[in-house]
Amino acid sequence: MNKRHGGLLYSGSQWDFKLLHRVYDAVEEIALGELGLDVYPNQIEVITSEQMLDAYAAIGMPLLYRHWSFGKRFAREELLYRKGAQSLAYELVINSQPCVSYVMEENTMTMQTLVIAHAAFGHNHFFKNNHLFRQWTRADRVLDELAYAKSYIAGCEQRYGLGEVESLLDSAHALMSHGVNRYATRRRSPREQQARSEARRQHLESTYNDLWRTVPTEPSDTTEVKTAEQDENDIEAAALDLPEENLLTFLANHAPKLKDWQREVLRIVRTLAQYFYPQRQTKMMNEGCATFVHYEIMNRLYHRGQIDEGSMLEFLHMHSAVVAQPNFDSRGFGGINPYALGYAMVRDIARICDDPDDEDRQWFPEIAGKGRSLETIRDAWEHYRDESFILQFLSPRLIREMRLFKVSDDANDEHMTVTAIHDESGYREVRRQLAAQYDISKQEPDIQISDANLKGNRRLVLTHRVRDGKLLEKSEANRILRHLAKLWGYRVRMVEVDAETKRPLSEYDAVSMP
């Protein structure tokens, strides 16, 4: 046993604040010194189970504006918890600077150690370094923005009434999944913008001249007029930057009937949606990162003699529960466990770097046997998201170990068909499909605003590009369109068009209710 580190950090299950500090220092030494992690400053907050429920209800945010749906979440979580159907998470971590980690008071000291390693270093490192978080979220501003949102919406409630604000938020929440920018916004330079508007103006002028010339002489020439009208619509669409995938942004900027405070509320909800978007895209990697970090740290603490065998066993018990992957046909199956897959992949990358076999050399020539596994892993955490991570690093060996297989399910067929398994001919297919499964833009309906008429009937047109015949669920779509029509203020139409053949498949129409 190595006495260099001053023996056991703690013994028994009781924790206190002094121990938390000691453990934190020991964990930090390993995380920064040995694993080379790079984290935001940490803030660890001890809370009660009730406060954890509060945090759940506020979708994990420390402060949030008020809305009935959060009350609903709270009521449901509370009931599940009280009935014992579900236990609370040990921790909750917020992507902010400083990085806030909540730990529960009823945790044992071992759990607190695990949580500090998992959240305060694992997740924290991921938040700080992953390119999606860096690009899309401003960790140093999150808490300020939330505080602003809360007070702004509370002010609106006072000024315009609870009911008004509630129904507006209802509509905004319904569109939340389509209130994100999936790609970096095209930030045009001022000169470019000027050039564009100049081009637009010239185009307008030319059509205007055209009209001027044709109308008096040939008033009956409808085709000419129509193309002119058509032209004008095109210009309008160009001015609105259509097609637009971010419905909330579009409404906030262009809905004709909204008042300024309503636009601002829509922007608040959009900001919130955007904040969560990287989390949804990197859930598996993020959990894998945190799980790998806590596993490494706990093991190193144990080897240094800083935690005893009892704690280690307690930890291993929890760890194995976290990374368990039930089979598809077992009762506990609820999809692929992000902790299990994420952790297994990171371990696998380390193995490929340090101890590859021939297959690995053939599949991963860049990293196999090159060593420097931690560096490679950190690099992957930084530059990938779930989809690309799988596409790049899922190895045949892991496919075999998890016995992954691909099935095809057509609604018209009576059976599902196995189309690829863990064999030579199936690896790539399984990997490609699994990656697609983690691609949110492929999993979520692809809906865009394709046309908006700001002058005539003011109709808004949306297009759903249907892939693989996956149409929208009708009643849900109708409800959302009613919300959309309410915000837009006029009639809204949505067409579902096959992405490949461009054949229209179905059509929705919603009228704005007063």
Next chain:
Amino acid sequence: MHVVDRRQNPKAKSLGNRQRFLRRVKSHMRKAFADSIRQRKIADLEGGQEVSISSKDLHEPTFHHDRNVGHRDYVLPGNHEYRPGDQIEKPSGGAGSGSGGSADGDGEDSFVFALTREEFLDLFFEDLELPNLAKRKLKSMDSPAWVRAGYSTDGSPQRLNKRETMRRSLARRIALGRPKLAEVEALQAELQQAQTAGDADEIARLRKLIDAQQTRMRAVPYLETVDLRYSRIQRVPKPTTQAVMFCLMDTSASMTEQLKDMAKRFYMLLHLFLKRHYKAVELVFIRHTYTAQEVDEQTFFHGRETGGTVVSSALEEMLKIVKQRYPVEDWNIYAAQASDGHNFDHDMPQTLRLLEQEILPICQYYAYIEVNDDQWPGDSVLWHGYYPLTARHANFAQAEVATAGEIFPVFHDLFDGKLRSGSNTN
């Protein structure tokens, strides 16, 4: 690194969310109550309530794919023996799909959650009220409200408001240029130095200065009577309408335990209702067999007693108590009578006479509840005898309760403010 102990922070952080949530589901909850309350015992009111409501209004829609159309591929873990091309039975209920458009987390048809006791009672007693609560007399009850009413220049010493007093003192001292104690002390120190140095001019100058300062200090006192401010507290009479509720219960032998239990439940509900809504309502419990006696709450709900039935005895007892303690001109009088409907035949004329001529004229509202396990309504002596009264007196109502489940709805009907508002003819 900071460790922050947040455990002392307010817990009910999502209280505002919960209020908004309850507001939203109120109409649904009322309906759910009507159903769920039927199976409920009064004792249940003590704890929180679980309510199940339709989730239609609680639904948060999202765009997602229809699971019943289209083509899907997905990867599953844990293959045993399948080879490419194998056919698998589709799982029923859509389980087993690792992907697909199962984005919605709340597809359930009804939503179950727990209400606290307070929330439950609030909702249950919403809209209920004592009918014809006329303002018989505005009288300051023994708890007049004391309210703050600014400051006054005199008052009792314990009401001295130090902050206001010091504010005025400070303003006055600055305005009149009272020298500060520290300044005078500094001068005196200088004087001492001058004395040891033996500088006669300086001594004279300083003496003069100190003299002037001290005179000024005496002229402008630190605290003067004009500075004093006292908190003024005003006694405001709080108008309260006085009301008394008489609970009359038949505890004779014909009332089986089960019937008594039902009657007691009714009164418990009444009790809860009045306690919650009317601080100033007094309750009088009278139980009767062939004689009547006033009892306390405890005995009324938990005591046991049997005997014959003379309803008029209870009415007489009530009149006696009214005469003694609740002058009609000062009090709103209510009564609720529960019985199985039995009465000795020879007592009926006396009962009806008392009720119609003496009690109903002084009552704001009189409710008769017949607890009854197998009979038809109108079959009993009392029901039959009382029936004509309902037509003649708007402040008289009768209702029948045959099963415990009917107690809640009947109670609701009897005290529904909206239903009864038309019959305000007292």
